[in-house]
Amino acid sequence: xxxxxxxxxxxxxxxxxxxxxxxxxxxxxxxxxxxxxxxxxxxxxxxxxxxxxxxxxxxxxxxxxxxxxxxxxxxxxxxxxxxxxxxxxxxxxxxxxxxxxxxxxxxxxxxxxxxxxxxxxxxxxxxxxxxxxxx
Amino acid sequence: xxxxxxxxxxxxxxxxxxxxxxxxxxxxxxxxxxxxxxxxxxxxxxxxxxxxxxxxxxxxxxxxxxxxxxxxxxxxxxxxxxxxxxxxxxxxxxxxxxxxxxxxxxxxxxxxxxxxxxxxxxxxxxxxxxxxxxx
Amino acid sequence: xxxxxxxxxxxxxxxxxxxxxxxxxxxxxxxxxxxxxxxxxxxxxxxxxxxxxxxxxxxxxxxxxxxxxxxxxxxxxxxxxxxxxxxxxxxxxxxxxxxxxxxxxxxxxxxxxxxxxxxxxxxxxxxxxxxxxxx
Amino acid sequence: xxxxxxxxxxxxxxxxxxxxxxxxxxxxxxxxxxxxxxxxxxxxxxxxxxxxxxxxxxxxxxxxxxxxxxxxxxxxxxxxxxxxxxxxxxxxxxxxxxxxxxxxxxxxxxxxxxxxxxxxxxxxxxxxxxxxxxx
Amino acid sequence: xxxxxxxxxxxxxxxxxxxxxxxxxxxxxxxxxxxxxxxxxxxxxxxxxxxxxxxxxxxxxxxxxxxxxxxxxxxxxxxxxxxxxxxxxxxxxxxxxxxxxxxxxxxxxxxxxxxxxxxxxxxxxxxxxxxxxxx
Amino acid sequence: xxxxxxxxxxxxxxxxxxxxxxxxxxxxxxxxxxxxxxxxxxxxxxxxxxxxxxxxxxxxxxxxxxxxxxxxxxxxxxxxxxxxxxxxxxxxxxxxxxxxxxxxxxxxxxxxxxxxxxxxxxxxxxxxxxxxxxx
Numbered sequence: 166x167x168x169x170x171x172x173x174x175x176x177x178x179x180x181x182x183x184x185x186x187x188x189x190x191x192x193x194x195x196x197x198x199x200x201x202x203x204x205x206x207x208x209x210x211x212x213x214x215x216x217x218x219x220x221x222x223x224x225x226x227x228x229x230x231x232x233x234x235x236x237x238x239x240x241x242x243x244x245x246x247x248x249x250x251x252x253x254x255x256x257x258x259x260x261x262x263x264x265x266x267x268x269x270x271x272x273x274x275x276x277x278x279x280x281x282x283x284x285x286x287x288x289x290x291x292x293x294x295x296x297x298x299x300x
Numbered sequence: 301x302x303x304x305x306x307x308x309x310x311x312x313x314x315x316x317x318x319x320x321x322x323x324x325x326x327x328x329x330x331x332x333x334x335x336x337x338x339x340x341x342x343x344x345x346x347x348x349x350x351x352x353x354x355x356x357x358x359x360x361x362x363x364x365x366x367x368x369x370x371x372x373x374x375x376x377x378x379x380x381x382x383x384x385x386x387x388x389x390x391x392x393x394x395x396x397x398x399x400x401x402x403x404x405x406x407x408x409x410x411x412x413x414x415x416x417x418x419x420x421x422x423x424x425x426x427x428x429x430x431x432x433x434x435x
Numbered sequence: 436x437x438x439x440x441x442x443x444x445x446x447x448x449x450x451x452x453x454x455x456x457x458x459x460x461x462x463x464x465x466x467x468x469x470x471x472x473x474x475x476x477x478x479x480x481x482x483x484x485x486x487x488x489x490x491x492x493x494x495x496x497x498x499x500x501x502x503x504x505x506x507x508x509x510x511x512x513x514x515x516x517x518x519x520x521x522x523x524x525x526x527x528x529x530x531x532x533x534x535x536x537x538x539x540x541x542x543x544x545x546x547x548x549x550x551x552x553x554x555x556x557x558x559x560x561x562x563x564x565x566x567x568x569x570x
Numbered sequence: 571x572x573x574x575x576x577x578x579x580x581x582x583x584x585x586x587x588x589x590x591x592x593x594x595x596x597x598x599x600x601x602x603x604x605x606x607x608x609x610x611x612x613x614x615x616x617x618x619x620x621x622x623x624x625x626x627x628x629x630x631x632x633x634x635x636x637x638x639x640x641x642x643x644x645x646x647x648x649x650x651x652x653x654x655x656x657x658x659x660x661x662x663x664x665x666x667x668x669x670x671x672x673x674x675x676x677x678x679x680x681x682x683x684x685x686x687x688x689x690x691x692x693x694x695x696x697x698x699x700x701x702x703x704x705x
Numbered sequence: 706x707x708x709x710x711x712x713x714x715x716x717x718x719x720x721x722x723x724x725x726x727x728x729x730x731x732x733x734x735x736x737x738x739x740x741x742x743x744x745x746x747x748x749x750x751x752x753x754x755x756x757x758x759x760x761x762x763x764x765x766x767x768x769x770x771x772x773x774x775x776x777x778x779x780x781x782x783x784x785x786x787x788x789x790x791x792x793x794x795x796x797x798x799x800x801x802x803x804x805x806x807x808x809x810x811x812x813x814x815x816x817x818x819x820x821x822x823x824x825x826x827x828x829x830x831x832x833x834x835x836x837x838x839x840x
Numbered sequence: 841x842x843x844x845x846x847x848x849x850x851x852x853x854x855x856x857x858x859x860x861x862x863x864x865x866x867x868x869x870x871x872x873x874x875x876x877x878x879x880x881x882x883x884x885x886x887x888x889x890x891x892x893x894x895x896x897x898x899x900x901x902x903x904x905x906x907x908x909x910x911x912x913x914x915x916x917x918x919x920x921x922x923x924x925x926x927x928x929x930x931x932x933x934x935x936x937x938x939x940x941x942x943x944x945x946x947x948x949x950x951x952x953x954x955x956x957x958x959x960x961x962x963x964x965x966x967x968x969x970x971x972x973x974x975x
Contacts, residue, residue, distance in 0.1 A: 498675075
């Protein structure tokens with residue numbers, strides 16, 4: 166149940182249509198998922214968000230596409246975003262994540278959450294060896 | 301400034317010494333960082349934590365070691381753990397993370413945080429296409 | 436799906452009725468939303484919570500009512516509270532938030548989340564110029 | 571203590587100098603705070619971040635500058651970002667936030683955190699009246 | 706709506722059956738809740754998770770069983786985990802949590818959230834008296 | 841390094857002095873820790889905060905004082921509040937928490953964080969058996 170009312174016929178707005186067309190082209194798919202349909206309530210926000218997602222996630226870069234999705238899923242879990250956990254887990258599977266890799270991703274996320282809490286509870290002093298300014 | 305007092309001479313305890321020896325052996329380094337020195341206040345907790353970290357992070361598996369560290373850093377940032385951000389960023393660099401990869405990691409983490417907040421603020425309905433139970 | 440069972444006929448309890456009457460009077464509306472109906476399982480908690488919400492949000496103060504709701508929405512998004520995002524976004528709209536202001540609120544929340552993660556990932560040293568004790 | 575090593579002489583890089591010059595011009599101040607000095611380790615990231623901060627926070631818009639800073643502080647507190655709490659509290663003061671407004675901001679942030687936790691603990695069903703799709 | 710597809714007939718796998726049998730035995734109940742049914746997609750993860758939950762939560766220890774559940778609920782609320790808030794609130798009730806104790810638990814969680822945010826917003830210096838290393 | 845400047849001589853203000861006197865009396869100690877010294881910048885906020893902390897934490901109630909502190913520490917760790925982790929860990933020790941109980945508290949907090957992340961990553965459907973409205 167959303168907090169904004171998406172336009173009934175979003176592609177009647179040429180700016181929205183241009184974004185949706187680009188999403189379809191970049192992803193080579195007709196499926197436009199809800200985040201884009203709802204963001205259409207504000208074409209500026211839609212354009213800015215898609216431009217950034219496309220630039221970071223759909224442009225060849227230092228890291229391979231699956232690694233980028235795994236990181237995205239990990240952050241989305243840590244931030245407790247239901248929609249994003251779903252959309253990026255699906256994207257990771259579409260980019261080849263196996264069940265065994267999924268299980269390993271869960272192991273890393275949950276181990277990190279565990280040791281994060283441990284370090285916070287102990288208020289560990291940071292080892293001076295980790296100071297990048299001295300490297 | 302910590303919440304527990306670490307033992308002055310931790311390796312006087314043979315269980316602590318065994319863990320420290322294993323850390324040195326697995327990492328091929330004499331450096332024992334603070335998380336292990338402070339966890340020595342409770343040898344059970346030290347043993348359990350190291351066993352799990354070793355199993356998940358230092359054992360050959362589905363994902364390569366650098367990818368695993370990038371995921372660990374991402375979760376640690378999202379959870380706001382100062383110590384863990386430092387220790388795992390340093391570990392990622394030791395495993396070959398370049399400055400350009402570091403910058404890209406930051407781009408993904410921050411984009412994910414941004415779209416996580418957007419999806420939460422809009423309370424987006426999850427697309428039924430993402431339902432794994434139907435796959 | 437709740438974790439407590441709300442009373443079937445909450446206003447049979449005079450303490451609950453007094454709070455509900457005050458909510459209706461302050462808001463000039465007959466609508467009592469679920470947070471109050473469920474808090475009625477413990478009249479002390481209901482009274483304390485309403486007293487504080489009324490004092491902070493429904494009493495003339497330094498900040499205008501819409502600004503206060505925008506801040507409340509922002510915190511609720513950052514804390515990932517589904518119910519609160521809904522109730523306070525609706526309240527902000529009732530106090531005059533336009534679609535353009537809503538979009539701007541989303542831009543600020545998401546930019547802040549992004550730079551928050553960036554500062555945490557970089558573990559930026561705080562500039563001494565920001566020390567209020569020296570001001 | 572940072573996780574990246576900032577360039578010693580950042581303005582030797584013309585892209586960095588251009589951003590720093592723009593910051594000084596927009597803010598009408600010679601002070602360049604640490605987030606920009608450290609982001610200079612990657613000029614792309616520096617340019618992108620400044621462009622977005624300038625667009626959202628330093629461009630006339632629907633909300634007034636102080637309201638925008640109050641929202642930014644609120645999100646930064648909720649996300650536990652030490653650096654950002656400092657830099658944006660200082661910015662809010664520079665834009666006129668009084669001690670009384672600061673205290674009120676704290677009241678709203680903390681009340682929101684409290685009721686956020688309450689709603690999550692009770693797992694309150696969202697009132698159908700809040701459904702924006704039906705508005 | 707889950708991100709993994711649980712096995713249709715999980716106990717056909719003897720490793721899964723062994724874990725489910727142990728759960729039934731330890732809890733003296735036939736009810737196997739969803740976390741175990743879905744974790745069965747990866748028997749290793751199922752075994753590891755149950756082993757740790759059993760060791761920490763279902764083994765006599767320093768703290769009594771109800772106290773342990775109250776702490777578990779508190780963390781689950783703070784981390785915004787819907788499933789865990791439900792399962793551990795139900796577990797706390799099964800271990801004797803009264804409505805009055807539930808209300809008090811909510812008071813402590815929400816007060817802590819409130820003062821946590823206050824301390825973060827004020828960036829309070831930690832009193833040197835709290836340094837455990839000097840104790 | 842704080843975001844507010846505390847009054848140099850806070851007890852010159854009779855409202856501040858009354859709160860400090862009550863803290864000393866309730867705690868039977870002369871030590872006034874920083875949260876109260878800094879909150880003195882706004883006597884209303886100081887009074888409200890102390891009244892609530894005293895009511896919840898220093899008044900005989902359903903749960904014993906040590907259990908209440910353990911819950912407070914757990915929430916403070918989950919929320920990443922450095923100051924609160926320190927002050928409430930110290931308070932728990934003052935109320936009798938042993939090293940073994942401290943270690944067990946850490947085990948519960950970190951296990952909860954781990955399973956919280958697991959449940960979020962799997963987006964587990966809540967078992968209908970947990971619905972309190974049907975109880």
